[in-house]
Amino acid sequence: MEELIYVDRRNSNCNKWDGQTAMFGEEGLHAMWVADMDFKIPQCVQKALHEYVDFGAIGYYRIPDGYYDAFINWEKKHFNFEVKREWLRFAPGVVAAFNWMIQMLTKKGDAVIVMTPVYYPFLQAVTNNERKLITSDLVNENGNYTIDFDDFEKKIVDNDVKAFILCSPHNPVGRVWRKEELKEMLEICHRHHVYVISDEIHQDFVFGDKKQTPSYLMTEHWDEILTITAPSKTFNLAGGQNSFVVIADENRRAKWDSHIKTIAIFIIQLIQKLFFSPCNLPCKMCFFFTHQIFLLEPRDKRLLCHTFFQFSHSNFSRSYSHQDSPCKSSATLL
Numbered sequence: 001m002e003e004l005i006y007v008d009r010r011n012s013n014c015n016k017w018d019g020q021t022a023m024f025g026e027e028g029l030h031a032m033w034v035a036d037m038d039f040k041i042p043q044c045v046q047k048a049l050h051e052y053v054d055f056g057a058i059g060y061y062r063i064p065d066g067y068y069d070a071f072i073n074w075e076k077k078h079f080n081f082e083v084k085r086e087w088l089r090f091a092p093g094v095v096a097a098f099n100w101m102i103q104m105l106t107k108k109g110d111a112v113i114v115m116t117p118v119y120y121p122f123l124q125a126v127t128n129n130e131r132k133l134i135t136s137d138l139v140n141e142n143g144n145y146t147i148d149f150d151d152f153e154k155k156i157v158d159n160d161v162k163a164f165i166l167c168s169p170h171n172p173v174g175r176v177w178r179k180e181e182l183k184e185m186l187e188i189c190h191r192h193h194v195y196v197i198s199d200e201i202h203q204d205f206v207f208g209d210k211k212q213t214p215s216y217l218m219t220e221h222w223d224e225i226l227t228i229t230a231p232s233k234t235f236n237l238a239g240g241q242n243s244f245v246v247i248a249d250e251n252r253r254a255k256w257d258s259h260i261k262t263i264a265i266f267i268i269q270l271i272q273k274l275f276f277s278p279c280n281l282p283c284k285m286c287f288f289f290t291h292q293i294f295l296l297e298p299r300d301k302r303l304l305c306h307t308f309f310q311f312s313h314s315n316f317s318r319s320y321s322h323q324d325s326p327c328k329s330s331a332t333l334l
Ligand SMILES: Cc1ncc(COP(=O)(O)O)c(C=O)c1O
Pocket: 034, 035, 092, 093, 094, 095, 096, 119, 167, 171, 199, 201, 202, 230, 232, 238, 241, 242, 243, 308
């Protein structure tokens, strides 16, 4: 198994370190506000990138089969989720994808609900697209966050909510939703005709006896769900700007496809190209970071969790939530 290699990213125009003084107005903080890592990417990814550059022609590509296969195999192996190849679409990042979904599923002025505190781009996606932001606060019981289902349903009904952006696992509270919780959220959404945009980007960071369950596996109403996930957190590839969009329903997929025609981004060159590399990237990547992270000491794991489930630009989350964030102290944890 490969070693995790720490890399000092300061003074490399890395946003997490080099952008944080501008963000927080203070020098010398530990950068725990961006969910990327100070570890090198897997060697096989570095090798594939080198080969790509050495090849010397960076033209247009088609998406290699290995790219689809890698994702389909990963979901099957880790989550017992059987994704069909035709369900897959792409976006240059999860944030781009959920913004596009809001645009395609709702109209200006429609209400969209999120559970707060939450990763701040969820809030921005609603307001920037001129939709009405509805929040349902998670309940903090001694640091363990749970869902107030009555509040969630009441807000949906009172505001005629059209879409819900679900964070599963949830950033920043670090909850891996239990099957019963997911089921109940999805049932409420089904009862009131609410689309569910399920951001599962943190799906691989689940520790101990917790089990991550894809939203698709917790409901029969697949026409109401759109899932987005990415290799970027798991393998530290955020700069590659690539995400997988899973849309099982044919009509929703057609909607996505016609929306995407207006944006005209169909493939994500860099990351998708790497899966064609002779170094057999998909298989090797399966064993890298997530498995390494499981071997860390509990304290280090906790720190990593705080990095991943970072507190999302505190000002935003605070203004939309009555809860204290568990990550307020993350800057002083180390
Ligand atoms: C819940 C969640 N979704 C999405 C993202 C970012 O995804 P992307 O870089 O693919 O847009 C993050 C990054 O921290 C996140 O925490």
